[in-house]
Amino acid sequence: MAKSDDEYGRRSFFREAFTRLVQPVAEYVDTQVEAYLPVSPSEKALLRPPGALPEETFLNTCLRSGHCVDSCPANAIQILQRTDPHLANTPYIDPDHQPCVVCDSLECMQVCPSGALQKLTADEIQIGLAEVSYDTCLRSREIDCRYCIDACPMGEKAIRLDSQRRVEVLPSGCVGCGVCQHRCPTAPKSIIVRPLVVN
Ligand code: SF4
Numbered sequence: 001m002a003k004s005d006d007e008y009g010r011r012s013f014f015r016e017a018f019t020r021l022v023q024p025v026a027e028y029v030d031t032q033v034e035a036y037l038p039v040s041p042s043e044k045a046l047l048r049p050p051g052a053l054p055e056e057t058f059l060n061t062c063l064r065s066g067h068c069v070d071s072c073p074a075n076a077i078q079i080l081q082r083t084d085p086h087l088a089n090t091p092y093i094d095p096d097h098q099p100c101v102v103c104d105s106l107e108c109m110q111v112c113p114s115g116a117l118q119k120l121t122a123d124e125i126q127i128g129l130a131e132v133s134y135d136t137c138l139r140s141r142e143i144d145c146r147y148c149i150d151a152c153p154m155g156e157k158a159i160r161l162d163s164q165r166r167v168e169v170l171p172s173g174c175v176g177c178g179v180c181q182h183r184c185p186t187a188p189k190s191i192i193v194r195p196l197v198v199n
């Protein structure tokens with residue numbers, strides 16, 4: 001049986017009302033999803049394993065053997081998947097995934113066959129430097145968060161509260177391991193390790 005004009009009118013009214021209701025929600029969800037999508041290594045500045053030579057020398061020295069990847073007890077070192085042969089299969093660390101834990105043996109440096117990872121002491125490591133975003137840090141909202149400070153393997157010589165009770169990173173002590181970034185509960189992270197030399 002043919003549907004009446006009235007029935008079509010009612011259906012079309014409800015369809016339009018539903019679309020008007022749902023569309024702003026869908027747009028909001030889209031923007032939120034985009035804001036929190038994990039950033040792929042291709043969009044991030046690369047952090048190399050501890051002891052790495054400066055980036056260009058590192059790229060020309062590393063044999064892509066993967067020994068550092070296999071030896072890391074924390075599984076912090078990953079292999080970069082890139083089409084650019086200059087970068088492909090090089091080792092890197094993404095603290096969001098798993099930070100360097102500055103393990104006692106620093107095994108990656110010991111097993112590197114090329115010298116691309118130099119044998120340093122823990123204090124000499126400079127993977128990068130942690131940087132605090134005070135706008136998003138929970139302490140700016142009077143929440144007594146100290147995850148980054150409590151988790152840092154280098155202790156108070158690397159990160160502490162300043163006289164205003166804000167998080168302060170000390171460049172002389174921070175080795176750029178990324179444990180603070182990994183532990184920070186905010187999204188996006190309020191403390192991020194930046195490489196010392198931009199790739
Ligand atoms: S401040 Fe962060 S990146 Fe620096 S040593 Fe401590 S945990 Fe590692």
Ligand code: SF4
Nearest residue numbers: 137138145147148184
């Ligand atoms: S863990 Fe993150 S939110 Fe908490 S104090 Fe450190 S930087 Fe701020």
